[in-house]
Amino acid sequence: MPLPQTEIPGRLQAHFSERGIRMTQQRRAILQVMETASKHLDAAQILRKAKKIDPSVDRSTVYRTLKLLKRNGLIDELDLMHIHGEGHYYERKVNRDHIHMACLRCGKIMEFVSDIFENLKQQVEKDCRFKIMVSRLEIGGYCTACRAQQ
Amino acid sequence: MPLPQTEIPGRLQAHFSERGIRMTQQRRAILQVMETASKHLDAAQILRKAKKIDPSVDRSTVYRTLKLLKRNGLIDELDLMHIHGEGHYYERKVNRDHIHMACLRCGKIMEFVSDIFENLKQQVEKDCRFKIMVSRLEIGGYCTACRAQQ
DNA sequence: TCATTGTTGCAACCCGGTCGCAACTAGATG
DNA sequence: CATCTAGTTGCGACCGGGTTGCAACAATGA
Numbered sequence: 001m002p003l004p005q006t007e008i009p010g011r012l013q014a015h016f017s018e019r020g021i022r023m024t025q026q027r028r029a030i031l032q033v034m035e036t037a038s039k040h041l042d043a044a045q046i047l048r049k050a051k052k053i054d055p056s057v058d059r060s061t062v063y064r065t066l067k068l069l070k071r072n073g074l075i076d077e078l079d080l081m082h083i084h085g086e087g088h089y090y091e092r093k094v095n096r097d098h099i100h101m102a103c104l105r106c107g108k109i110m111e112f113v114s115d116i117f118e119n120l121k122q123q124v125e126k127d128c129r130f131k132i133m134v135s136r137l138e139i140g141g142y143c144t145a146c147r148a149q150q
Numbered sequence: 151m152p153l154p155q156t157e158i159p160g161r162l163q164a165h166f167s168e169r170g171i172r173m174t175q176q177r178r179a180i181l182q183v184m185e186t187a188s189k190h191l192d193a194a195q196i197l198r199k200a201k202k203i204d205p206s207v208d209r210s211t212v213y214r215t216l217k218l219l220k221r222n223g224l225i226d227e228l229d230l231m232h233i234h235g236e237g238h239y240y241e242r243k244v245n246r247d248h249i250h251m252a253c254l255r256c257g258k259i260m261e262f263v264s265d266i267f268e269n270l271k272q273q274v275e276k277d278c279r280f281k282i283m284v285s286r287l288e289i290g291g292y293c294t295a296c297r298a299q300q
Numbered sequence: 301t302c303a304t305t306g307t308t309g310c311a312a313c314c315c316g317g318t319c320g321c322a323a324c325t326a327g328a329t330g
Numbered sequence: 331c332a333t334c335t336a337g338t339t340g341c342g343a344c345c346g347g348g349t350t351g352c353a354a355c356a357a358t359g360a
C-alpha cells in the first residue's frame with residue numbers, strides 16, 4: 001500500500017534542496033520532527049523533540065526554521081481557537097485542506113475534509129477574483145461526547 | 151431605512167443588562183467604541199479610542215472587557231492571518247458569519263458572505279455531530295488589484 | 301582546500317496579554 | 331436616601347511566545 005504523495009518521508013528535505021535552501025544538522029532534525037509528527041505541535045514541543053535528535057538545536061533556530069517552512073508553503077500555521085493559550089501550532093501542508101474543530105470543553109481537536117469547503121474556496125476565487133494562497137477554517141464548539149455527558 | 155437588527159446602537163449595552171453584568175463608565179466607553187467601529191480594531195486601537203471617551207480607561211480593563219465580550223459571544227476574535235504581527239482583532243458579532251480575506255501584498259482585508267459557508271457549517275454539525283459555537287474562516291492570498299499590477 | 305555566504309547559539313529584547321492587590325463603585329437592600 | 335458588598339478598576343510587575351544583533355561557525359561551489 002503506497003503512501004499518498006504528501007506522506008513520503010523526506011518530502012520536506014526534498015523541497016529544501018529543490019529550492020536551493022541550505023541543509024544543516026539542525027534543520028534536518030526539525031524537519032524530521034515535522035515529518036514524523038502525529039499532529040499539531042507547537043514551537044516548544046518541536047524544540048523538545050528536535051533536541052532529542054540534535055541537542056544543539058536552539059529555540060531561535062526552531063522559530064527561524066518554522067518561518068522558513070511557512071514562507072515556502074510547506075507547513076500550515078494553526079491557532080486551534082487558542083484553546084490552550086496564545087501560541088501557534090504547525091502541521092505539514094497536505095494536498096487537501098481540512099477543517100479543524102476544537103471542543104471547548106475537553107479540548108480535543110478533530111479534523112474534517114469536505115468537498116463543500118473546496119466549493120466554497122472556488123466560489124471565493126471566482127466571485128471575489130481573489131487568488132487563494134492559504135486558508136484556515138477553525139471551529140470551536142462541543143463534541144459528541146461532551147454534549148452527551150452534560 | 152431601518153438598521154438591521156444587529157446594527158442597533160446600544161445593542162451590546164442591552165446584552166449586558168439582560169445578563170445582569172454590571173455596567174461601568176469604562177465598559178460603557180469600550181462598548182461604545184466597539185459599536186461605532188467601522189471594523190477590525192486591535193486592543194491598542196480600542197484602548198486609544200476608549201481613552202478619548204473616558205481617559206481613565208486602562209489597558210488591562212480593555213483586555214478584561216474584551217474577554218468578557220468574547221465569553222458572552224458578543225464579539226468575534228480574528229487573527230487576519232497575522233498580516234500585521236501577532237495581535238488579535240475584534241469585531242461585533244453579527245447574525246451572519248463572514249469570511250475574512252487578507253491580501254498578502256497590500257494588506258487589505260475583505261469580507262465575504264456565502265450560503266456555501268452556511269451549508270458547510272451545517273454539514274460539519276450533521277456529519278461530525280459537533281455543536282458549533284464559533285467559527286472563523288480566514289484566507290490569505292492576492293486581491294484583484296495586486297494581481298493586476300504585477 | 302579554501303572562500304563565500306548563509307546559518308547558528310546566545311542573550312537581550314519586544315510586545316501582547318495577564319495578574320495580584322488595594323482602592324473604588326454599581327446597584328441591591330432596607 | 332444611606333448603607334453594604336461583591337464585582338470592577340488602575341497600577342505595576344510579570345509572563346511567555348516570538349524576534350534580533352552579533353560573533354562564531356559550517357554548508358556548498360570553485
